[in-house]
Amino acid sequence: MRNSKCEARNIRNKIVGLFLLLAVFLPGAGAGDQGSGELAALEERQKSLRSKIEALRDEQDFLLFQKSMYSADSKYLILNIRKNTGQLKYKNRLLKDFHFVPSKNFPAGALKPGMLVLTKKIEDKNKRPALMFGSSFILQGKKRKPSPEQAKLPYISVTKRDMRSLFFAVEEGALAYIVR
């Protein structure tokens, strides 16, 4: 009986010894935790750098556009679709500021910053003018009713006076730049 008790104690001691040994190995598991912490931080940094680079590329594209327009001899528009404001510019000079109201179907979120071409200057039968930028949108005076084929296109509205000035100022082929 005493012998078996002794044996059991012996086994317990050995097990404790083995667990102590195990404890020596355990810090290795901590290294994994540390690695995953750094991994998360790097992924976060990577994400923020990617969005920063995208913003910087957009800015560079706009700066290059302006640089090219400063040496060109044509008027152009800059449309800020976040602030709903526009500018008519010639070279480095601001000729006119204006506000606009986007239509309900205007794809402000989907419209990417960048250059657009004025594809068509249009006047309806009541001589109300509008500027068409491809299939992207129409710039028109308030309360102008578009023709059925133009009705599907989103539009931005300006005052009648601003519309007449803009219509008169730019030619087909003129450039516009969308900024956010």
Next chain:
Amino acid sequence: MMKNVKRKEKNVYWLVIVIMLTMSYAPARAGETSASTVEELRAEVQALEQEAARLEEENSGLRGMLLNDLDNDELYLVVDTEGNRLTMRKGNEVLHTAVCGTGSRQSMKAETGTKWYFETPMGSFKVLGKERNPVWIRPDWSYAEENMPVPPPGDPDRIVRGVLGKYALILGNGYKIHGTKWKKLLGTHFTHGCVSLGDDDLELVHDSVKIGTRVYLY
């Protein structure tokens, strides 16, 4: 009994060894995998940082170049010939807006067959001169308009005083920014091509600009 205890002891040993191996090996493997991923990610982040720095430097250069071109302190005039508005600007700031008159966009044909089209020219101009109490040298169309015989160039009959207001800014090719006696027509297309202003606006604009000031007509 003794054999049974020994077997139990053996089983417990094996169990502990297996646990030990699992616990020590698994983190090591996980560490290995994450180490290689971390290395790759570190390299990519470094490359992205370099690209961001390069773009920032390029953009800063472009911004500087554009700012140099902008001459923000320079005052300039803008004439909207469709809306009949003259705006005095400095950089992006509007200093003053005035109602003006611009070319009638109408044509006229004299008995002699000569044709005129009264339109305000568009484009970039400079103030070439500033005049006080300017005189009007009547052009040929002015006589043709009234069916009068056209006097020779330099004829003193052509000199008319007091019709252009107190001041005039010379833009070249006979075009000026000046006053008018037809004040009620300001805001419409009624001139023969010049830009007309009311007395107060004319005085302000005259006093604000200098020779060489840019005038943009659109």
